[in-house]
Amino acid sequence: MAIISRIGRKYWKTRLLYIAMYAFLVTGGATMVYPFLLMISGSTKSAVDIKYFDAVPRFLYDDTWLYRKHMEGLFNESVSALNFAYGTDCVSFERIEPPEHVNEALAREFREFLNVADLPGFASTFGYLHTPVSRTIPHHLRGFKKELQRRYGGDIDAVNKALAVEFIDWNSVALQAERYLMRRDKPTDSLFQREVDAYKAIVPLGQRYVFSPEGYFKREFIKVTYSTDIATYNEKHGTDYAAYDQVRLSQVYPADKTEKERNDWEEFVRDTLAIHWIRADASATSVYRGFLKTKYGRIDALNRDYGTDYASFDDVPLIDEPSMGGSALTDWESVLAGWRDPDTDTIHELPVTSLRVHGPDFMFRDYLQEKFGTLDAVNEKLGTSIADFAEIGMPQRDLHYLYFQQNKGMLRREFATRNYRTVAEYMLFHGRGIFNTVVYCALQVMIALLINPLAAYAMSRFKMPSSYKILLFLLCTMAFPPMVTSIPNFLMLRKLGLLNTFFALILPGMANGYSIFLLKGFFDAQPQELYESAQIDGASEWVLFWHIAMSLSKPILAVIALTAFTGAYTNFMFAFVVCQDEKMWTLMVWLYQLQQRSGQAVMYASLIIAAIPTFLIFLFCQNLIMRGIVVPSEK
Helix, strand or coil, X not given: CCCCCCCHHHCHHHHHHHHXXXXXXXXXXXXXXXXXXHHHHXXXXXXXXXXXXXXXXXXXXXXXXXXXXXXXXXXXXCHHHHHHHHCCCCCCHHHCCCCCXXXXXXXXXXXXXXXXXXXXXXXXXXXXXXXXXXXXXXXXXXXXXXHHHHHCCCCHHHHHHHHCCCCCCHHHCCCCCCCCCECCCCCCCCXXXXXXXXXXXXXXXXXXXXXXXXXXXXXXXXXXXXXXXXXXXXXXXXXXXXXXXXXXXXCECCCCCCHHHHHHHHHHHHHHECHHHEEECHHHHHHHHHHHHHHHCCHHHHHHHHCCCCCCHHXXXXXXXXXXXXXXXXXXXXXXXXXXXXXXXXXXXXXXXXXXXXXXXXXXXXHHHHHHCCHHHHHHHHCCCCCCHHHCCCCHHHHHHHHHHHCHHHHHHHHHHHHHHHHHHHHHHCCCHHHHHHHHHHHHHHHHHXXXXXXXXXXXXXXXXXXXXXXXXHHHHHHCCHHHHHHHHHHHHHHHCCCXXXXXXXXXXXXXXXXXXXXXXXXXXXXXXHHHHHHHCCCCHHHHHHHHHCHHHHHHHHHHHHHHHHHHHCCCHHHHHHCCCHHHCCHHHHHHHHHHHCCHHHHHHHHHHHHHHHHHHHHHHXXXXXXXXXXXXXX
């Protein structure tokens, strides 16, 4: 019977009460839903937008924020890599704005140049392979792993053997962002690097960027030394440039520039720029051979180190392209920077006028000059207004922005799901966490539905004089938190030799005082006539327990099962203490390990994924669970 009659509901005060109650309930619901939406939103974030607490991530509806996240992923969360490639002075991905004007014709020519130029592998790299700040697994790192798994049948040992690497498991396979611009950065020719270069070749050009020696010269050498103020640069060099855009890296020694500019060029080429971007013409041959003769003395000593068979030092050719390693590369770097003879104190170094910079910047200019011939033809065909081929830079920003415009949907899907994919991949390929958790939860639920009902049935059915004392003793166990009981439990299990087994996980939680208390109350409320009639028909005690008591107790058993499942599924600390062997770690332990080595967004994603099983069980069993909560109180 309703508390308020139908007629009473029409009274304005009653309606006002109803409105107030519903408003209170809606507000309470919102206070629960909004934090959950923030967590879902946070699970899609990266370093560029993690500090913004939005119920709906900005990149889903704002193209500018999507572009910022794309730039962050493309340049592997390195602002300096972006500045080198674009020639900009950006300080944060958060402040990047899309270009106002894009020269599509020039971008198409640059794309064609990249397709036909046959650049070496170290001339470029690709994005979405390394996230040092967000600490997640980006798109191309996942793709590279899948390619290795396809080629080697998913066997990490086969990968280690074939590529001469030592990965512990698939989750330890990682790639570092390449950066072959500094002198210390030297490409390698290992088997693993060849696999990386092979994968790089199939990455779309819109997700690759080419290393720019000129961009590195301006951003890391000139602006770091003389500040970003062009007036300071002009004062130091005696020049009158209007902006840094007019400062260029000359391909050869700039004899027509000021002395300070010439000194900057020589210092940059001899000591700073990566060795693989530097060449020398034939005029340096005699100096190079003289250096080798002074250092090695005899040709057989050089042959032994180089693995060659030259008859004399006059047969040693000038290096056209530096090797990937070995004594030849070391010697070339020494004579380039200047090698001091320890006996005579004489310095051997290549003449500065023989040096030149060989990089994609100059190769692209040569490509345009060869294709179009004159500046007028370039300006007419490409819509530019340059006065010198030296003014042409690589239009990487235009090329990347065109790719971004064409792939917004794919990028949004990637950013919305990559943290979840990181968690899923970690759980699938890291130990036996899923298997152990399934077995542990299943056994815990089965035992909880057997031990607790038997104990409660015995106290309810046979009315022992000490039933309430036993029940009080069982309820007293609830006064001690699990952290207190974990120590004696651990000591007991260690004495029994059960550590790192499923017994260690299951035995301490077989019986639960609160579950027995609930079940006893439920059994007490059942009609005794059912038992008496069944006994008259010859039913045994087991039949009474299984077919009558248990059949009528499905709602409360559902609550017990859910409690046992939740306790086992969320068990972290005790499971980690009694099972320190990684082979016995449950899902919660692995997720904790993942959270320690991942970013905040991945942590949010792991919490959401971890909550799914419990949510699904409650969703599909809510009627039974609610009956288990309501029916005992009604009885």
